[in-house]
Amino acid sequence: MSGKTNSGKRLAVIPMKDPSKAKTRLAVALTPQERRVLAEGLFQATVAKLQEALARLPAGTADIAVVSHSPVIARIARQAGLICIDDKDPGSLSLAVEAAAVWAAQQGYSTLCVLPGDLAAPSTDDLTRLLALPLDNNSALFCPAKDLGTNALLAPLPCPFPFHYGPKSLIAHLHAAEAAGLCPRVLPLASLRIDVDTAEDLDHLLAHNPQALTREGTR
Numbered sequence: 314m315s316g317k318t319n320s321g322k323r324l325a326v327i328p329m330k331d332p333s334k335a336k337t338r339l340a341v342a343l344t345p346q347e348r349r350v351l352a353e354g355l356f357q358a359t360v361a362k363l364q365e366a367l368a369r370l371p372a373g374t375a376d377i378a379v380v381s382h383s384p385v386i387a388r389i390a391r392q393a394g395l396i397c398i399d400d401k402d403p404g405s406l407s408l409a410v411e412a413a414a415v416w417a418a419q420q421g422y423s424t425l426c427v428l429p430g431d432l433a434a435p436s437t438d439d440l441t442r443l444l445a446l447p448l449d450n451n452s453a454l455f456c457p458a459k460d461l462g463t464n465a466l467l468a469p470l471p472c473p474f475p476f477h478y479g480p481k482s483l484i485a486h487l488h489a490a491e492a493a494g495l496c497p498r499v500l501p502l503a504s505l506r507i508d509v510d511t512a513e514d515l516d517h518l519l520a521h522n523p524q525a526l527t528r529e530g531t532r
């Protein structure tokens with residue numbers, strides 16, 4: 314694929330680790346099998362909502378990709394028609410997103426949209442708004458999590474700032490974007506505030522989706 318093929322197009326990326334290694338902070342509340350099913354189910358639900366959002370937008374607005382080294386996630390992604398980017402298991406979320414950003418820039422995408430694969434209850438309306446939001450090469454946009462993490466971002470490609478996922482990453486990302494000469498903006502989207510990491514998050518998820526731990530996962 315040439316570097317100009319996707320000029321003007323956005324790439325929505327979901328970074329994912331192998332489901333067997335996911336949700337370790339919930340080990341006190343869930344069995345390994347329940348954590349695996351939860352991780353796969355959240356990922357599939359996020360993909361479905363993203364696809365619904367894209368269906369509302371003009372054709373060619375964006376593609377959806379997953380960045381992961383997991384064969385399980387790659388299989389689920391391909392079944393859903395997603396692009397698969399192998400990050401070679403770099404050891405951190407920031408490096409995985411960096412691998413996706415480099416790949417996307419090489420393929421000619423103009424903008425990177427990063428979303429976690431474990432959002433508790435993302436709405437199609439919020440995702441549509443995010444994917445359609447105008448963004449120029451001098452700005453970047455960040456959607457905060459309830460704990461000041463970064464639960465979505467829009468950045469121009471090639472991305473001029475390093476990714477800083479971790480505790481209070483929203484603040485780190487705002488500083489990094491500003492240091493790179495961009496105008497950072499914050500867009501609070503209510504349905505993107507909660508990703509499922511803690512027992513409290515799990516309670517929120519089950520309030521919206523009581524079947525989240527009983528689904529069979531992927532087939």
